[in-house]
Amino acid sequence: MLHQVIDRRLSGKNKSIGNRERFLRRYKEQIKEAVRKAVGDRSIRDIEEGADITLPKRDVSEPTFGHAPGGSRELVHPGNEEYVRGDRIQRPQGGGGGGSGGQGASQDGQGEDDFVFRISREEFMNYFFDDLALPRMIRTQLLADVPEWKYRRAGYVSEGSPSALHIVRSMRTGLARRIAMGGDSRLELRRAIRLLDEAEKRGDPEKDLAVLREVVAELRAKLKRVPWLDPFDLRYRNRVREPMPTSKAVMFCLMDVSGSMDESRKDLAKRFFILLYLFLSRHYEKTEVVFIRHHTQAAEVTEDEFFHATESGGTVVSSALTMMNDIIRARYMGSEWNIYGAQASDGDNWQQDSSKCRELLDNKILPLVRYYAYVQVADEDQNLWEEYTRVRDANPHFAMQKIVTPAQIFPVFRDLFKKTPQAA
Numbered sequence: 001m002l003h004q005v006i007d008r009r010l011s012g013k014n015k016s017i018g019n020r021e022r023f024l025r026r027y028k029e030q031i032k033e034a035v036r037k038a039v040g041d042r043s044i045r046d047i048e049e050g051a052d053i054t055l056p057k058r059d060v061s062e063p064t065f066g067h068a069p070g071g072s073r074e075l076v077h078p079g080n081e082e083y084v085r086g087d088r089i090q091r092p093q094g095g096g097g098g099g100s101g102g103q104g105a106s107q108d109g110q111g112e113d114d115f116v117f118r119i120s121r122e123e124f125m126n127y128f129f130d131d132l133a134l135p136r137m138i139r140t141q142l143l144a145d146v147p148e149w150k151y152r153r154a155g156y157v158s159e160g161s162p163s164a165l166h167i168v169r170s171m172r173t174g175l176a177r178r179i180a181m182g183g184d185s186r187l188e189l190r191r192a193i194r195l196l197d198e199a200e201k202r203g204d205p206e207k208d209l210a211v212l213r214e215v216v217a218e219l220r221a222k223l224k225r226v227p228w229l230d231p232f233d234l235r236y237r238n239r240v241r242e243p244m245p246t247s248k249a250v251m252f253c254l255m256d257v258s259g260s261m262d263e264s265r266k267d268l269a270k271r272f273f274i275l276l277y278l279f280l281s282r283h284y285e286k287t288e289v290v291f292i293r294h295h296t297q298a299a300e301v302t303e304d305e306f307f308h309a310t311e312s313g314g315t316v317v318s319s320a321l322t323m324m325n326d327i328i329r330a331r332y333m334g335s336e337w338n339i340y341g342a343q344a345s346d347g348d349n350w351q352q353d354s355s356k357c358r359e360l361l362d363n364k365i366l367p368l369v370r371y372y373a374y375v376q377v378a379d380e381d382q383n384l385w386e387e388y389t390r391v392r393d394a395n396p397h398f399a400m401q402k403i404v405t406p407a408q409i410f411p412v413f414r415d416l417f418k419k420t421p422q423a424a
Helices: 017-026 028-041 121-128 167-181 183-202 206-224 263-281 303-308 318-331 353-365 383-394 406-416
Strands: 051-055 115-119 149-157 236-243 248-256 286-294 298-301 337-345 371-376 398-402
Touching: 017 028, 028 051, 028 121, 115 121, 167 183, 183 206, 248 263, 248 318, 263 286, 263 337, 263 371, 263 406, 286 303, 286 318, 298 318, 318 337, 318 353, 353 383, 371 383, 383 398, 398 406
Parallel strands: 248 286, 248 337, 337 371, 371 398
Antiparallel strands: 051 115, 149 236, 286 298
């Protein structure tokens, strides 16, 4: 028999969950486009919040049937000095028409009649990360040596703590034992009682009846000696401790904060970092972030210092890569850590330092990380971009792109983390 479960729960203000899901599926492409535009416009603090989605009226309108006047009619409009019978009247220019909905309309026909609804934070993130996949998603270790454990039920045991005693299971075991131990005695008792009744009906001598009564009494006493509950019958709940399956990731954020990195370029880098962090958080139970900022020297800083502190001076990118390598080997060399790197720069670097950066990536950092993404927040091709191009050609888990305007963040992010046939 086929059973169908219908979810009739209401999703706030008497809105049906089923109807909402059907609506979201129907206008999935329009919603994804609206989410893409919202990502380019909103601030980092609001990136993972819900959003008000506006759908043009033409996308949500449905065909309807109406009743025409019917028949052949002739009308005379007073004040007509321009048309005669048979003339075709053109439509009004500019899309203006009657009705209350024309007020506030724009030139493309979208105005107050557009359909506006709100999607939740979870729905927003689902649409944003739709069709994306994390490269190299092979987990290094599913059962890591972590201090968190969980207890799992594992049947019953005959020894344990009194607080774990299972009364029903113990009584059931005791009943089964009494039935097994007293089975033969009960059969003999029933047989002896039957013989005694037959002898009394026949009027046998009192001597024979006394023997039969003694046999019945001995069998009843034997059955009473079977204990109601024996220590052997006690059953205790058994729980075993096992490590919780975990998967941990660490994301290194490296950013150039030299004088050539103005606030607009830092804002582009900031948006990319937060998107990468949200993306990793959806794939790993625990995600740590290490912030490394650099000019001529590198330093590990807090998130607030990373995004807001200002510096001036030249640029030595290798200082940040060297610090990243040292931190990995000091704190994240365990097999349970999945390491990811994200670097943002305007491409400006000391000429002799760019080749050193390539050597650090090839020989020390890339062998330890799952994925490394480099975004250049400037359009000019400088010596660092040329060296990183050689790194990209030799390492499939190294990616690089350019981001010049906020509108490019979403396409670049999708290009870096698009699904491959292996990840699909």
